[in-house]
Amino acid sequence: MTSPAVSSRALPHPERGEIRLEGVLHALSDPMRLRIVRELAAVGDELSCSHFDLPVTKSTTTHHFRVLRESGVIRQIYRGTAKMNGLRRDDLDDLFPGLLDSLLDAAARQAVRVGSG
């Protein structure tokens, strides 16, 4: 019942200086991944992969989380059997000030406009 320790399984992340704008934009240009990021931003905390109820299989979900991690948008840590996901807000805000908030705002506006969020 105590919170599980961080596993030794390591996951490769790009350094802050390795994050490329093109990669971030590509990662966010997929509706499924944009949805994940919006949810992470809304909660403002780490979420497990299984928390998300996406209309794709778990294999595909794994794929999307990997794309987000490898592009530098999220940080992933194993915690027991769960894999926690958190936005790399500090890194992104440092590299691209205001961009993440603009993107989230744009996504929110579109959701209102199109009527799905």
Added chain:
Amino acid sequence: MTSPAVSSRALPHPERGEIRLEGVLHALSDPMRLRIVRELAAVGDELSCSHFDLPVTKSTTTHHFRVLRESGVIRQIYRGTAKMNGLRRDDLDDLFPGLLDSLLDAAARQAVRVGSG
């Protein structure tokens, strides 16, 4: 020597309301297209396709401009033999306030950081 009239050849553009964030992000996630948009924004005016000296063939250049147009990022008009390209700043700013400037700022920062612009 008089400026040529707008040709009758029409080009399909998405309406403002049809522009989707995912499409815009995807369009800008390509280095060649991001470069085109940065240049258009820097000049702040319409530019002909031939103005750009991209390291790809003309066929590929045509392809990139079409992607930018169909995603709603630029507007294209034939003017004589030239095809003028202009950012759809008004539409983008209305749909996604602040996003374009954040993206351009992010691209500029990265260019300084990586050392190519």
Added chain:
DNA sequence: GACGTACTACGATGCCTATCGTACGAGTCG
């Protein structure tokens, strides 16, 4: 150890796309 849960790895598939080359159309200038 046995079982269940959370996530992964791998292969397959079908689609999208960045690129090229060549051949062509539209417009301007002489």
Added chain:
DNA sequence: CGACTCGTACGATAGGCATCGTAGTACGTC
């Protein structure tokens, strides 16, 4: 008209990618 420039269309190619299914690994619990 003829020559030239600008850009398009089409086909080909090679690589990327979103998706799935199945089999498997890591971890916690009993």
